[in-house]
Amino acid sequence: MSVDLADNRLSLPQAPMKKGDETHNVIRPGIVLACTIAGAGFSLKQLPGMALLSPLILAVLVGIVFSNTVGVMANAKAGIAFSQKTLLRAAIVALGFQLTATQIVSIGVQGIVVTVIALVTTFGFTILLGRWMGVDQKLTELIAAGTSICGASAIVATNAVTNARSEQVAYAIACITLFGTVAMLCYPLLMGSFGLDQHAFGLWAGASIHEVAQVVGASFQGGPQAGEIGTVVKLARIAMLAPMVIALGAIAMHRKGTAEAKRPPLPWFVFAFVGVVGLNSLVTIPAEATVLLKSVTTCLLSVGLAAMGLGTNVAEIRRHGWRPLVLALSASLFIAGLSLALIKIEY
Template identity: 40%
Template sequence: MTTTATRTRMPTHLLPGLALAASAVVVSWFMSRLGVSALLVAIVLGVIVGNAVRLPASLEPGIAFASKRLLRAGIVVLGLQLTLGDIWALGPGMIAVVIAVVTIGILSTLWIGRRLGVSPTQTLLIACGFSICGAAAVAAIDGVIDADDDEVVTAVGLVVAFGTAMIGLVPLLAGLVGLSPAQTGLWAGASIHEVAQVVAVGGSLGAAALSAAVIVKLARVLLLAPVMAVISVRRRRQGSTTGKRPPIIPLFVAGFLAMVILRSVGLVPDVVVGAASTVQTVLLSAAMFALGTGARFAAFRKLGAGPFVLAAISTVIVGAVGLTGTLLVGA
């Protein structure tokens, strides 16, 4: 009887907070039709709401559910956007470039972050967000390390700001260097932070460039799983031998990989893939809003200029590695 009662109460318990998050998703969705990132709109709305009013306690369970469970569900669904065949078709040279971008981007950003005095968690969020797949990577890493909300919001904001700037800079610089549209697409996919930002650049260069850009970008997304596995292993080694230790592969990362495999073997119809893209945006937007409500302006002031300087340097490093690799192997 107690178990049944608990099960019936839980959904009602979560509804107020989830309803607020759903309202933010609707606003974000309409804004995305105007070319603005839905995830950015959602997290900005969360920050505004969280700082403008004192949210009642009745909203907290639903908000917490969105920031954790819906976030992880969104990462799982993201796996349906990837196929191993498309990535393998890039060839060993471009795959090596992708690995170099992610590896050098993360390691160099972590090293520079320590020198700048940026907190380890903030540095890790920026390193992975800028080197792998933007806001989705920031949110996924937060699911493993449990960073402060203001650090997550800062990392997402920096990803959007610097990635958006690259939408104009990459084609401009590509023209100065003499890259072809196809090479520019490869460079965009290897260097720009968000999938949507990569699409914006590739789409302006033609169908071939768009296809190349998106596939290279999704190859970077695929590396989210091994990076998170490495982070989990390090946390296990650094943690206490008593008590609960974090799993080597978090369950939602295993789900992400399972979705990649299902899509790769052709078990997922195209219509489902299209719907999954919408579901992914909805889930991650709700999670971004929930995370935003926990950020406080006072906490941002304490962060200082370090994260912004680190983000700028990380952008340059990732872009430089991507450009070098494209010049060496890109057709």
């Protein structure tokens, strides 16, 4: 303790700031901003004509508009980076609570065969087509994952090993959202023309439409049985998220060569996702807790994707041009046609 002789005030020593408190102070502004943007996305969904878009996509769009008009404060960047990485990966782990081994088995051997063949073939087709078209390799991998597996969630998970820029991630999400929404609107109109019963239609929707919400929106238009089957098949595709990211991580390590061979190419959350699915398969979680976990997952995804939007530069998106858009369209048409053909053969 010391005395200030100028005004006779006592000067008490300040307690040193703990490292955890310092970290919280650094990331808090960015997290608050990302949460605010995510909240705006949820609010926009309540407006007329916006119900077809998920709050995840709206959060990305609001974030992009905000960052490219108002701008992002310098003190918010650390929290935005935290939301974009840590919170998004935590959301992917929580996504495992929506999936059990029993659900996968319930679609039958034929359903699993159709789903796996469509997924793997579409991924490979998109990679090859992207290379032929001259689309950036990282952006191609993101579009391939989003189309073949589970939309924005797959893009986020895949980016953990591809390390693409925010602009590329935003571009991939925009493409997947656009063509997934078109599929959601068109599939029910084609059910009768293709002679599909509820079981076949649900399998088609679940095996080929991108986002979970889009699958639900399309498949239940074909009837309750179609809706249930479509949802389960879509969850089975989500189960392929882990092996796909593992494979991409191994490829990434091979590209880097032996100099970096000791570095683990796989992110922790992939193994955590598998563990959560296993836990959810062995332990019965109360329905109330499941609903809560689903809401938490959606919120975490929204905040993380809002941060992704906040880190997006529209000028960089324009720089990629029209080719990735054509690639995403081609991939969407491919998985729709291939899965339909496989279903016709099987059933």
